[in-house]
Amino acid sequence: MKISLRPATADDFDFAFEAKRLAVGPHILARWSWDEDFQLDLRRKRWQERPWSIIEGDGAPIGTLSVAEHDDHFRFGEFRSLPTHPGQGIGTELLRQVLARADAASLPVKLEDLKWNPVGSLYRRHGFKVVAEIEIHSFLVRHPHVAQYAVSSTRFSHPTKHHTAPPEQQRLRAN
Numbered sequence: 001m002k003i004s005l006r007p008a009t010a011d012d013f014d015f016a017f018e019a020k021r022l023a024v025g026p027h028i029l030a031r032w033s034w035d036e037d038f039q040l041d042l043r044r045k046r047w048q049e050r051p052w053s054i055i056e057g058d059g060a061p062i063g064t065l066s067v068a069e070h071d072d073h074f075r076f077g078e079f080r081s082l083p084t085h086p087g088q089g090i091g092t093e094l095l096r097q098v099l100a101r102a103d104a105a106s107l108p109v110k111l112e113d114l115k116w117n118p119v120g121s122l123y124r125r126h127g128f129k130v131v132a133e134i135e136i137h138s139f140l141v142r143h144p145h146v147a148q149y150a151v152s153s154t155r156f157s158h159p160t161k162h163h164t165a166p167p168e169q170q171r172l173r174a175n
Contacts, residue, residue, distance in 0.1 A: 015061050063079070073102075079095075
């Protein structure tokens with residue numbers, strides 16, 4: 001499967017919410033409950049606050065990713081892939097790309113993870129260390145490596161600077 005990223009548009013919001021529901025909804029439901037209004041409001045807020053990409057497999061949407069480049073670090077935000085594509089290395093490939101970019105810029109990568117999230121082991125395998133914890137979240141950082149990684153043919157195809165949201169997201173913020 002050919003994996004690619006494209007900037008998310010306002011038209012992708014429903015897909016992004018459904019990807020979240022399918023990817024983490026069962027875990028949320030098992031621990032608390034799924035409050036549709038709360039989850040929808042939270043998704044709208046995060047959709048407007050962060051730069052988003054749609055992960056495509058052979059041209060079809062299969063997930064979402066939020067990565068922000070700040071002056072002093074990268075933020076690997078929410079990564080959600082549809083449960084129809086588990087274990088295919090999608091998360092590994094996307095994480096490697098972000099880490100390669102951060103290493104090239106000599107910047108750390110930070111992320112926040114739900115403690116019970118099975119993807120947490122992926123982060124730890126790639127050198128992330130827990131720097132703080134609260135009741136349900138772990139805060140992790142991975143400092144840049146001196147050695148440069150080879151970046152695969154799957155590249156980010158748009159800027160992810162936190163202060164330059166795609167025009168569609170800027171319109172979302174204005175509404």
